[in-house]
Amino acid sequence: MTLSVSTRSVDLRTEPVDQVLAHVERSLQTCLECDTVVRKRRTVGVRTGRDTWVRIERRAIDSIGVQGWNGTECASRLKGIAQPAWLGCMVWQDSDEPVMWRADETELLPGAPIGTAVLSEAPVLLNEWWEALNASLDALATQGTRRLATPDTDTITQALVTESIRRVFSGDFDTTVSRWVPAHADLNWANMTAPTFSLFDWEDWGNAPLGLDAASLWASSLAVQALAHRVRRERRSDFDCRDGKLMTLFVCSKLLGPDAHPEDPRREPARRMADQTIAELQKG
CATH class of the missing domain: 3.30.200 (Phosphorylase Kinase; domain 1)
Incomplete structure (x- = not known):
């Protein structure tokens, strides 16, 4: 034994x-x-x-x-x-x-970390910064790895995606992920620098559903609506695809689930987006 x-x-x-x-x-x-x-x-x-x-x-x-x-x-x-x-x-x-x-x-990092994981006010970020973010995320998604991403230290699997979404949301839509790509898996404002863009803290990276990184950064921005809108605009292709919609629900489930803080200012915008996303998924 x-x-x-x-x-x-x-x-x-x-x-x-x-x-x-x-x-x-x-x-x-x-x-x-x-x-x-x-x-x-x-x-x-x-x-x-x-x-x-x-x-x-x-x-x-x-x-x-x-x-x-x-x-x-x-x-x-x-x-x-x-x-x-x-x-x-x-x-x-x-x-x-x-x-x-x-x-x-x-x-050494080329600049200071932008802030804490979740921001309460918008940082000053030049267009060049956003271009560098997009270039890095696009390049990451084209590469191969045998690693599996571990957001919040949990290995992400189809079962985890389905369980997380169904625990919080109802609706007649399929939760099956169709495309898995390499992701940083801890993309938030504490793990990036400015004014020069750099991405660090790679301990959780690996294959994940397409759109996980974009959705995670959006969730970290929800207390500043203009910033959240900018993230969605910059990563539009991720959010518009079906897997990106599932990842939107995945991150929203953490903000709206039973373990979430009831006074988190991100809850209401997350709820509105979740309702919109479910409606879009049900349309097919």
């Missing part, structure tokens, strides 16, 4: 990480500029003394799975994508817990 080893839940925003940073510093043979540390729930980022960036991730061994957790490394092989170059990595197993640590070193 195989006994599973439980792994405690850890939030790296509050967890002591000094020993982890010291280990990375010794292994990469560079100084880490501790006043630049950015702490998130699953990751810690820090600038090095050689003007590069290190992203450190902690993950339970049993959650690494078949796909692995080398998203940034695999994404470095993609062509035509504006992203910081991947330079190398180090991986080690924790000596006290059944978890693995991974540190990926990349070039």
